[in-house]
Amino acid sequence: MNTSVQTVRIHRTGGPDVLQMDTLELGPPQAGEVQVEHKAIGLNFIEVYWRTGLYPLPLPSSLGTEAAGVITAVGPGVTGFQVGDRVAYASGPVGAYSTRRNMPAQPLVKLPDGIGFDTAAAIMLKGLTAQYLLRRVYPVKAGDTILFHAAAGGVGLLACQWAKALGARVIGTVSTRAKAELALANGCDEVIVTSEDNTVERVKALTSGKGVPVVYDSVGKDTFVTSLDCLKPRGMMVSFGNASGAVDPVPLGWLAQRGSLVLTRPTLASFTADSAELQESADELFDVVMRGVVKVHINQRMPLADVGRAHELLTSRQTTGCTVLLP
Numbered sequence: 143m144n145t146s147v148q149t150v151r152i153h154r155t156g157g158p159d160v161l162q163m164d165t166l167e168l169g170p171p172q173a174g175e176v177q178v179e180h181k182a183i184g185l186n187f188i189e190v191y192w193r194t195g196l197y198p199l200p201l202p203s204s205l206g207t208e209a210a211g212v213i214t215a216v217g218p219g220v221t222g223f224q225v226g227d228r229v230a231y232a233s234g235p236v237g238a239y240s241t242r243r244n245m246p247a248q249p250l251v252k253l254p255d256g257i258g259f260d261t262a263a264a265i266m267l268k269g270l271t272a273q274y275l276l277r278r279v280y281p282v283k284a285g286d287t288i289l290f291h292a293a294a295g296g297v298g299l300l301a302c303q304w305a306k307a308l309g310a311r312v313i314g315t316v317s318t319r320a321k322a323e324l325a326l327a328n329g330c331d332e333v334i335v336t337s338e339d340n341t342v343e344r345v346k347a348l349t350s351g352k353g354v355p356v357v358y359d360s361v362g363k364d365t366f367v368t369s370l371d372c373l374k375p376r377g378m379m380v381s382f383g384n385a386s387g388a389v390d391p392v393p394l395g396w397l398a399q400r401g402s403l404v405l406t407r408p409t410l411a412s413f414t415a416d417s418a419e420l421q422e423s424a425d426e427l428f429d430v431v432m433r434g435v436v437k438v439h440i441n442q443r444m445p446l447a448d449v450g451r452a453h454e455l456l457t458s459r460q461t462t463g464c465t466v467l468l469p
């Protein structure tokens with residue numbers, strides 16, 4: 143039986159005004175799929191890249207990759223999930239900006255009782271990203287000094303708390319003093335306000351001229367070279383996003399000149415494609431959240447219908463922490 147669903151789609155790329163609420167008929171889940179009634183939906187920067195066309199999608203397209211809800215139907219061949227299960231996901235196919243959807247069962251994770259729908263929608267994508275960055279790309283060790291850009295943002299606030307709990311000394315960057323206060327209260331030992339300070343000079347001053355062993359950089363175009371200059375020889379540049387625009391092609395010689403640097407450009411999908419790895423990462427994430435080691439700051443909550451305004455706030459750097467859309 144078909145059900146009417148409200149889905150935010152784009153029919154062309156552009157500004158927030160291209161986000162349009164469409165009513166669609168949703169059929170039953172196909173083989174390998176489940177139907178999920180969404181209770182809360184996460185907002186992520188990747189949806190801006192799709193909306194603007196930086197990451198192309200076939201149009202028209204729905205958007206959204208992170209949501210939590212309840213399974214309302216199970217398609218043929220699905221094992222391990224049943225109607226009524228509380229679940230969340232942080233993966234394509236796109237379509238999380240919706241009241242209800244069908245999707246493959248593989249990327250779903252069951253929620254423990256201690257994790258509510260809003261929290262799950264806030265942390266599945268951003269928290270799993272923090273997990274793979276800090277635990278698997280460059281495993282942060284006690285005593286490391288690390289640099290994390292956009293420290294008051296969605297990924298940033300979660301990751302800086304987690305890195306601190308792992309024993310690191312955390313240097314964050316933010317654009318305003320208000321964001322600096324928030325970052326300092328959530329894992330950062332030092333904060334560089336990029337509108338006032340010279341990041342390379344401050345990092346060098348804070349590390350006795352040595353630089354840091356790792357930079358986590360999701361700002362992209364505006365910070366890439368600065369980040370390389372903050373690294374010590376053999377340090378790792380983790381370029382995991384492009385909030386300020388895509389990074390220009392990088393001459394390999396830059397890595398040699400700065401002392402055999404390592405450069406990686408990771409994506410969450412390659413760290414969660416394997417079901418066992420996904421479950422293990424989610425277990426670790428839920429554990430740090432339920433123990434209060436990592437506090438979840440949902441600093442913006444708004445109806446799904448206001449998703450255009452949510453995009454505006456995110457791209458104009460007016461959000462902090464996580465944003466949750468309510469269907």
Ligand SMILES: NC(=O)c1ccc[n+]([C@@H]2O[C@H](COP(=O)([O-])OP(=O)(O)OC[C@H]3O[C@@H](n4cnc5c(N)ncnc54)[C@H](OP(=O)(O)O)[C@@H]3O)[C@@H](O)[C@H]2O)c1
Nearest residue numbers: 186187292295296297316317360383384385386409410459
């Ligand atoms: N590769 C992956 O697996 C992966 C997964 C998740 C997220 N990401 C990336 O991680 C980043 C953070 O995602 P998020 O959803 O948590 O967003 P967010 O950090 O809440 O928002 C982006 C932040 O970037 C900073 N920024 C610097 N220059 C900017 C500019 N020109 N325009 C807009 N923002 C700018 C702003 O902080 P300040 O004002 O303090 O500078 C802004 O608040 C994004 O780049 C995203 O694509 C990557």
